[in-house]
Amino acid sequence: MANGTVKWFNTTKGYGFIAPQDGSKDVFxxxxxxxxxxxxxxxxxxxxxxxxxxxxxxxxESAVNLRAA
Structure with missing residues (x-):
């Protein structure tokens, strides 16, 4: 599993992005x-x-199987 930090998430729109810890591009x-x-x-x-x-x-690609780290 990869780790990252939530960059932003809008519950009204229903999506956001995670910034991976390895520095790769943001994940939807x-x-x-x-x-x-x-x-x-x-x-x-x-x-x-x-x-x-x-x-x-x-x-x-998108993030699935999310867990608080």
Whole structure:
């Protein structure tokens, strides 16, 4: 699992981004991944661990299986 810091997350829009600790490009995170991970919310500056999943249609990666680190 990778670790990163929540850069920003907007619950109204239902998405945000995580800045990986390894310095790679920011990772998209959708509200559905947060809900499936049984987290109440993501807040700016929160450190989380996550796995990357590639979307079959778009080919873009997003964070899934989130856990508070």
């Amino acid at each position: 995170v959708h509200i559905s991944a947060v809900e499936r991970s049984q987290l109440r919310e993501l807040v700016e500056g929160q450190v989380v661990s996550y796995e990357l999943q590639r979307d079959q249609r778009s080919g873009k």
